[in-house]
Amino acid sequence: MSAETTTPATETVSLYDVDNPAPVIAPPRARTKKTPKSTRTNFELYGWLFMRLSGVVLVVLVLGHLLIQLVLDGGVSKIGFAFVAGRWASPFWQAWDLVMLWLAMLHGANGLRTVINDYAERPKTRFWLKNLLYAATVFTVLLGTLVIFTFDPNIR
Amino acid sequence: MSTPTLEKSAASAESEAPAHLITVTFRVRRFNPEISDQATWQDFQLEIDPKERVLDGLHKIKWDHDGTLTFRRSCAHGICGSDAMRINGKNRLACKTLIKDINPSKPITVEPIKGLTVLKDLVVDMEPFFQAYRDVMPFLITKGNEPTRERLQSAEDRERFDDTTKCILCAACTSSCPVFWNDGQYFGPAAIVNAHRFIFDSRDEAGEQRLEILNDKDGVWRCRTTFNCTDACPRGIEVTKAIQEVKRALITRRF
Numbered sequence: 215m216s217a218e219t220t221t222p223a224t225e226t227v228s229l230y231d232v233d234n235p236a237p238v239i240a241p242p243r244a245r246t247k248k249t250p251k252s253t254r255t256n257f258e259l260y261g262w263l264f265m266r267l268s269g270v271v272l273v274v275l276v277l278g279h280l281l282i283q284l285v286l287d288g289g290v291s292k293i294g295f296a297f298v299a300g301r302w303a304s305p306f307w308q309a310w311d312l313v314m315l316w317l318a319m320l321h322g323a324n325g326l327r328t329v330i331n332d333y334a335e336r337p338k339t340r341f342w343l344k345n346l347l348y349a350a351t352v353f354t355v356l357l358g359t360l361v362i363f364t365f366d367p368n369i370r
Numbered sequence: 371m372s373t374p375t376l377e378k379s380a381a382s383a384e385s386e387a388p389a390h391l392i393t394v395t396f397r398v399r400r401f402n403p404e405i406s407d408q409a410t411w412q413d414f415q416l417e418i419d420p421k422e423r424v425l426d427g428l429h430k431i432k433w434d435h436d437g438t439l440t441f442r443r444s445c446a447h448g449i450c451g452s453d454a455m456r457i458n459g460k461n462r463l464a465c466k467t468l469i470k471d472i473n474p475s476k477p478i479t480v481e482p483i484k485g486l487t488v489l490k491d492l493v494v495d496m497e498p499f500f501q502a503y504r505d506v507m508p509f510l511i512t513k514g515n516e517p518t519r520e521r522l523q524s525a526e527d528r529e530r531f532d533d534t535t536k537c538i539l540c541a542a543c544t545s546s547c548p549v550f551w552n553d554g555q556y557f558g559p560a561a562i563v564n565a566h567r568f569i570f571d572s573r574d575e576a577g578e579q580r581l582e583i584l585n586d587k588d589g590v591w592r593c594r595t596t597f598n599c600t601d602a603c604p605r606g607i608e609v610t611k612a613i614q615e616v617k618r619a620l621i622t623r624r625f
Contacts, residue, residue, distance in 0.1 A: 256624065
């Protein structure tokens with residue numbers, strides 16, 4: 215009664231038998247002696263909480279930002295050096311952009327960190343991907359902060 | 371000595387299959403390390419009553435067609451939690467899934483649960499799953515002398531963790547969790563459910579310790595609220611809700 219969809223392996227020359235079974239596929243990173251011990255810190259708790267709180271603030275900041283930049287008052291065509299210089303003359307917009315830069319970068323970096331933790335299988339891949347991520351985050355945040363604080367509208 | 375009608379039905383059963391039986395294709399994921407390192411699909415055609423369960427179909431295959439088919443089952447009535455498997459792409463108990471409920475006109479796929487090492491056919495190595503279960507200390511911990519009578523509890527206190535007492539450790543939830551698939555270090559929904567059962571038990575005094583364990587980097591914070599676990603649970607436990615309650619307990623403990 216049984217109909218085989220694939221040719222059974224017994225018909226071909228088999229490498230495996232009772233005394234020499236095929237290796238089974240181990241679960242991803244099974245818990246071994248090398249597995250790091252628990253950290254006993256609240257880092258993940260604060261990380262989780264930060265994602266929720268910064269997410270709520272970012273909804274206001276980013277949607278407001280997009281509205282001002284792309285929709286209101288002529289839309290995207292109005293954006294130029296003069297427009298940016300005019301906005302950053304006000305401490306309010308400086309603070310807005312600064313908070314948005316920091317929250318968005320940290321929020322995105324933390325999100326990518328969890329993605330790397332989930333999907334990078336080998337410890338070395340994990341390590342280097344995360345180092346790359348942290349380097350990019352620090353660079354972007356510092357450069358952006360520097361520009362916001364040292365912006366000179368009379369630059370030539 | 372039977373009536374003519376009964377004789378007639380008995381005669382027709384011998385000549386052809388009774389009318390209530392239908393032909394169902396079982397497409398089973400087979401793996402035998404003693405033959406090949408590759409898992410393959412194998413089809414079985416069965417004459418079966420659609421009101422029977424998937425487990426009955428597997429029994430029919432094992433008893434009448436291919437005795438090498440390997441799967442776990444003990445009580446066969448949804449209590450022991452041995453026969454969780456991926457049926458038509460969804461984690462279920464084979465003994466609680468009726469064939470008529472999963473569209474028997476198409477082949478019914480039966481696979482081992484994901485994220486755990488397949489040992490043979492539908493049997494997986496449950497050790498990582500039970501390791502996570504042991505790690506959350508799933509037993510009553512109290513201080514002081516043992517009372518001379520039972521530890522009393524109000525009906526409201528019992529109601530608090532009633533949902534999570536229903537767990538049968540079948541691993542349907544944990545092996546449906548994408549975070550567990552990708553990273554076996556995550557405790558998984560089942561371990562958190564069983565921690566929840568004691569964390570919110572008014573008689574237990576080690577809730578702090580269990581929360582501390584689940585506060586770890588592979589604890590509740592890895593949950594993405596995918597709700598796969600709640601969908602998979604054959605006991606109808608609101609698994610994701612239990613995980614969120616542990617998260618809330620951790621946050622309110624902190625702030």
